[in-house]
Amino acid sequence: MPRAPRPPRPMPPLDEWYDPNRPMRTLVRLFRPERAKLTGAAVAYAFKHSPVWVMPLLTAMIIDIVVEQRPLRELWVATAVLVVIIAQNLPVSILYIKALSLSVRNVESGLRMALARRLQELSIGYHRRMSAGVLQAKIVRDVENVVESTRQTFDSAMGAVTTMLGALIITGIRTPEFLPIFLLAVPASAVLIVAMRKRMSARNRAFRHHIESMSARVSEMTHLIPITRAHALERRELDRLDSTLVSVREAGIRLDVFNGRFGALAWITFQLLSVACLVGAAYAAYTGLFGVSAGDVVMLSTYFMQLTGSVTVLLTLTPMIAKGLESVRSMGEVLVADELERNEGKRTVDSVAGAVSFENVTFQYDDADAPALQDVTLDVRSGETVAFVGPSGSGKSTILNMVIGFLAPTSGTIRIDGNSVSDIDLRSYRRFMAVVPQESLLFEGSVRDNVTYGSHDLSDEQVWDALRSANAAGFVTEMGGLHAVIGERGARLSGGQRQRLAIARALIRNPRILILDEATSALDNESERLVQQALERLMAGRTTFVVAHRLSTIRGADRIVVMRDGQIVETGSHRELLDAHGEYAAMQR
Incomplete structure (x- = not known):
């Protein structure tokens, strides 16, 4: 008999600490009850992802075995290690997905329940001012944004971080002379993130407001369909919706172009650094500098491409993170609204005569x-x-x-x-x-x-x-x-x-x-x-x-x-x- 699903862990009272003005800190606190599961997911990811940063080292070893005509026994050992680290990916991936999914889904259901509970507590005056479409968007779209941006950020960031750490550690052990060049990628990425983050946040906020306006317009249009059709006003309603859709389209294009420019700038920067690393490693091997072997050239080039790719991934996560943080701000408009009907601590009525x-x-x-x-x-x-x-x-x-x-x-x-x-x-x-x-x-x-x-x-x-x-x-x-x-x-x-x-x-x-x-x-x-x-x-x-x-x-x-x-x-x-x-x-x- 299948085991009944566990109910989601109850979300602590969000109105006591939820701060839409500090969305990153708020997001961290949302996931605090799930930190054990997230830690387990991170450890599992590091193991399942290990082939990505171990294989360049093993590839370098195999190339050196061939070039230096070392014993074939070393080739079979390297092959066995490759098979083992690749095969472990399946069982460890399942552990990772289960741990991450459980923690993310707990936060998702908890957030939606917290929003629904807050809507039941807010005054009727608040509901009369707020569009039902906007409130629905906060429960459906904003929570989904937070969940998906968290899931994708965790997945992509863990891949990038583990790859970077593996590349830096192995490079530092095998060819420490090239480590300073690798470390140039990190401050370069930090400069780009700081330069673009504020403008990106503003663009995401503007786009979110356009989406909420569209949700309100669609909700109103569907509610008025009987009246619209009865008075032959279909064209007027479609024109009203069309103007809203045009504004959403224009805001979306501006956001996409801005994000695309940001990604292209990052890609060009790191591809140039990758070319410089390849040429430098080849020159060192050709001249015998630092004792760099042919296998080391392949390893260094591969690691630097992985490193620049990882930093680029981290940079491209910035729009996704900004989108999730904007949704944290958006939900705060409901979760910290103070127009509450406060009943806690008041006297309970057990009977009513009706006077x-x-x-x-x-x-x-x-x-x-x-x-x-x-x-x-x-x-x-x-x-x-x-x-x-x-x-x-x-x-x-x-x-x-x-x-x-x-x-x-x-x-x-x-x-x-x-x-x-x-x-x-x-x-x-x-x-x-x-x-x-x-x-x-x-x-x-x-x-x-x-x-x-x-x-x-x-x-x-x-x-x-x-x-x-x-x-x-x-x-x-x-x-x-x-x-x-x-x-x-x-x-x-x-x-x-x-x-x-x-x-x-x-x-x-x-x-x-x-x-x-x-x-x-x-x-x-x-x-x-x-x-x-x-x-x-x-x-x-x-x-x-x-x-x-x-x-x-x-x-x-x-x-x-x-x-x-x-x-x-x-x-x-x-x-x-x-x-x-x-x-x-x-x-x-």
């Missing part, structure tokens, strides 16, 4: 000139249904978001059963809440998966009870039952059917506080009737906050709150407000 009160609550969005709510005071009793009406921008949705806990008051206090919302763990409070929005949020999967989302260990009968109460059992049966697939975002369902599934999901949670945000505004009359019947069953005995533009849907509310410019201007039942001949009565007319 909600606003005490002189004022709220203003960061980018707004005026408050969205201003000095709002409202007491909602447990089990009461309160509807909010008013023109767009009057503060209705802001109130709902504050009841959910998505927004915190700029001033004033919101209390749940007498407890300030700022003092309680909102996650525990939301277990007693259900939200039915204007656009039902369904995911690709079965009816059962969508209805029981967030609720576990429910029997099929409980699910059917919720579907019957939501007037959804009929169409679910026609689709094939609880395991029928509804398509991405409920594509196989009508708007009314999606809403009834959302109501079934809310019913099965048995909430104490219910939020209905324009739950029937986008439905036809027949769908609205079915949804309204389901909502009435859902609202029974629960504290309910309703926002609706259709006044016909809120006549049965215990209280109707009329809002304008972030303030409450009228409060009362449907009949009381009509008799008052105020704003509500004007809306009815």
